[in-house]
Amino acid sequence: MSNILVGVTGGIAAYKSAYLVREFVRAGHNVKVMMTKKAESFVSHTTFEALSLNPVLRENNTPTPISHIDYSSWADVCIIAPATANTIGKINAGIADNELLSTILALKCPLVLAPAMNTNMYSNTIVQENIRSLQSKGIYMILPASGLLACQTEGEGKMQDPDIIAEKVLNILNSENDLSLKIENDMLSGLTILITAGPTKEYIDPVRYITNKSSGKMGYALAEEAYKMGANVILISGEVNIKSDIPNIQKIVSAEDMYNAFLSFYNEADIIIMAAAVADYFPVYENKKIKKNDNELVLHLQKTKDILSYAGTHKKENQVLVGFAAETNNMEEYAKQKLEKKKADIIAANDVSRKDIGFDSIDNEITLFFADGSITHTGKQSKQDIAKIILAESAILHSEKNK
Ligand code: CTP
DSSP states (O other), rough: OEEEEEOOOOSHHHHHHHHHHHHHHHHOEEEEEEEHHHTTTSSHHHHHHHHHSOOBTTTTTTSSHHHHHHHHOOOEEEEEEEEEEHHHHHHHTOOOOOOHHHHTTTOOOOOEEEOOOOOHHOOOHHHHHHHHHHHHHEEEEEOOEEEEEEEEEEEEEEEHHHHHHHHHHHHHHHHHHHHHOOOOTTTTTTEEEEEESSSEEEEEEETEEEEOOOOOOOHHHHHHHHHHHEEEEEEESSSSOOOOOSSSSOOOOSSHHHHHHHHGGGGGGGGEEEEBBSEEEEEEOOOOOOOOOSSSSOOEEEEEHHHHHHHHHHTTOOOOOEEEEEESOHHHHHHHHHHHHHSSEEEEEEETSSSSSTOOOOOEEEEEEETTEEEEEOOSEEEEHHHHHHHHHHHHHHHHHHH
């Protein structure tokens, strides 16, 4: 039984949300409803209180003084149906000028939107951009259907039927629960896990170097969580600004150092996770500081050794190898290519063009591509929770390989 928060905003489809609430209650879930003022001009809050058996969070009549916090922390999933163009735009802009929007901003659970509006409004570029932007932030959309709308126009914008919305919301809830159910506290005990983390630094001369934006947070989250789950952790780390109690940290500077450290330890690892942002090229090193003599300076770069590829070709049958793919576009295609080319078991791919996840942020959102063709989306979560999912999936694969 889960806690489902249903948000109703001001559109004629609000009457269908009564059926949605009834579907959830019939399926045995706890349901609470929140409504905007406009929504109440379409359907009375009494209808929702009778169906949900709970007080409705209303604009001018909140059940408690801090209902937006109480309702948001109570929810396991939140569905806004119908979601008007106005509410969609405000969520995307982070606006919290009513109780429903304030509750949404405080949510820690998955958020699902079921847009409903007139066809011209729905096809408006601004609305479409808002929808895409929210999807890229990990918010689920149950896109509208086509049909005859209440305004007597024919086209896209009709809210999906309540039974379809209910089924999709419950699927989202189950898939997120499945991932967390897979995690057991001691599932890595007795296993050795080698993790690479952080950036590499490639010196040009004694005072200058080339590096990248990696903070090392994802790799360290993996190492810390693996350690808590009972693993013997070997962390090979580039220079980062993170304090850690992991006993075995091999500190390195360059890609060459990381490769050498890797060679010393990879044989004893059961699971190898390559979260480091290793330089693809290094400059030919000048022993003395380069002087600025000419207008132009040409740096000659050579390819570094690809550690993940090396691990893939030298992998023992019972070892699990996980690589990362940081992509700005065509994520699925490139991740699948990497999986095959580098002979990894799992590629953890993320979209580094997004500002809310990746490099220096605390959250991340990863899609795991498995060698058997299956795919798992983590949704946006803290790097610690993402780390637990990656570790759990690796441990499951390891036990399958070692049956
Ligand atoms: N990697 C590595 N050794 C390198 C380069 C990368 O082990 N010399 C690992 C990273 O730790 C990561 C994965 O390979 O797990 C990333 O693959 P990579 O080919 O570096 O990705 P991109 O550099 O993004 O590749 P491309 O430029 O082809 O997109």
